[in-house]
Amino acid sequence: MKQATIIMNPSSGKEEAPAFVESAAGLLRAQGYEVVVKETAAELDATRFCAEACEARSELVVSIGGDGTLHETINGFENQAHRPRLGIVPLGTVNDFARALHIPLDPEAAVSALASSRTRRVDVGRLNGRLFANVVAAGPLAETLSAVTSEDKSRFGAFAYFKEGAKDLLGRSGHPLVIRYDDAVWEGASPLFIAALTNSVGGFERLAPEAAVDDGLIHGFIVKDLSFFRTLTAGLSLLRGHLQDHKDVIYFTAKRVSVSSPSPVGTNVDGEAGPPLPLALDILPRHLDVVVPEAAAG
Numbered sequence: 413m414k415q416a417t418i419i420m421n422p423s424s425g426k427e428e429a430p431a432f433v434e435s436a437a438g439l440l441r442a443q444g445y446e447v448v449v450k451e452t453a454a455e456l457d458a459t460r461f462c463a464e465a466c467e468a469r470s471e472l473v474v475s476i477g478g479d480g481t482l483h484e485t486i487n488g489f490e491n492q493a494h495r496p497r498l499g500i501v502p503l504g505t506v507n508d509f510a511r512a513l514h515i516p517l518d519p520e521a522a523v524s525a526l527a528s529s530r531t532r533r534v535d536v537g538r539l540n541g542r543l544f545a546n547v548v549a550a551g552p553l554a555e556t557l558s559a560v561t562s563e564d565k566s567r568f569g570a571f572a573y574f575k576e577g578a579k580d581l582l583g584r585s586g587h588p589l590v591i592r593y594d595d596a597v598w599e600g601a602s603p604l605f606i607a608a609l610t611n612s613v614g615g616f617e618r619l620a621p622e623a624a625v626d627d628g629l630i631h632g633f634i635v636k637d638l639s640f641f642r643t644l645t646a647g648l649s650l651l652r653g654h655l656q657d658h659k660d661v662i663y664f665t666a667k668r669v670s671v672s673s674p675s676p677v678g679t680n681v682d683g684e685a686g687p688p689l690p691l692a693l694d695i696l697p698r699h700l701d702v703v704v705p706e707a708a709a710g
């Protein structure tokens with residue numbers, strides 16, 4: 413009998429995961445799956461559960477939770493010869509990966525979409541030997557974004573990131589960064605470097621409009637050291653989705669990127685605090701099959 417593994421984080425979002433597990437399990441059983449439900453209790457449980465599902469040759473792994481749970485689940489696919497299809501029921505605040513794939517942000521509709529026969533093959537990023545789904549950021553602004561509280565995220569959604577970020581940009585300048593991308597090098601002070609795999613970053617769906625989930629490319633944005641007034645215009649460009657056109661932003665695409673600094677610099681990976689510098693990024697093109705709604709664009 414074909415097997416589906418549901419991985420759910422009971423603490424994610426508004427703690428409503430158990431209700432959606434019931435309906436997802438019912439729907440998958442009706443489709444002929446034997447369903448195994450795994451509830452996470454601590455960091456990295458989702459990675460272990462997903463690795464076990466790969467080893468058991470599950471056909472489908474469903475992540476029910478926020479971007480943190482999805483990030484940990486995707487890491488379970490690392491070095492696996494058999495990679496099940498991935499289903500996503502987004503319960504977090506931002507849900508960038510689901511946005512980029514046109515998976516409904518309404519969890520009930522996302523559960524229904526698990527019955528879809530359609531999948532998309534998507535790129536996965538690799539950072540210092542671990543995998544990531546959507547975005548890596550480095551610099552003082554990335555440090556601030558890692559510190560956004562769960563309460564603020566629940567209350568203000570994606571705006572919480574912007575609020576914290578704007579406060580921080582006005583108060584601090586950039587760190588010295590050395591960014592190598594394919595054969596090019598950029599050196600300078602920057603409050604923020606973003607490496608995005610999809611068009612949705614921090615809930616802003618037009619930040620990287622040209623980033624397709626399966627283009628095999630890392631889309632890089634280097635925000636150059638900003639003065640107070642320029643910061644405001646860069647913020648507006650971010651909201652309007654024209655960050656790459658801003659005169660203080662360098663935009664590039666590459667297959668390999670590295671970031672280093674003589675100073676300690678914080679990072680953020682898929683919305684959670686990431687490893688310290690140096691960073692080495694590359695891309696695994698079209699590495700995962702994700703279940704998407706029959707009518708999803710793209």
Ligand SMILES: Nc1ncnc2c1ncn2[C@@H]1O[C@H](COP(=O)(O)OP(=O)(O)OP(=O)(O)O)[C@@H](O)[C@H]1O
Pocket residue numbers: 421422423424425426452453454455456477478479480481482484503504505506507562565683684
């Ligand atoms: N039972 C649990 N209790 C508390 N934390 C958990 C539990 N299980 C997993 N976690 C941790 O919770 C973290 C956050 O999860 P996730 O991002 O899915 O939810 P969220 O914070 O509500 O979503 P978002 O960040 O999009 O708002 C994960 O990194 C994971 O390690």
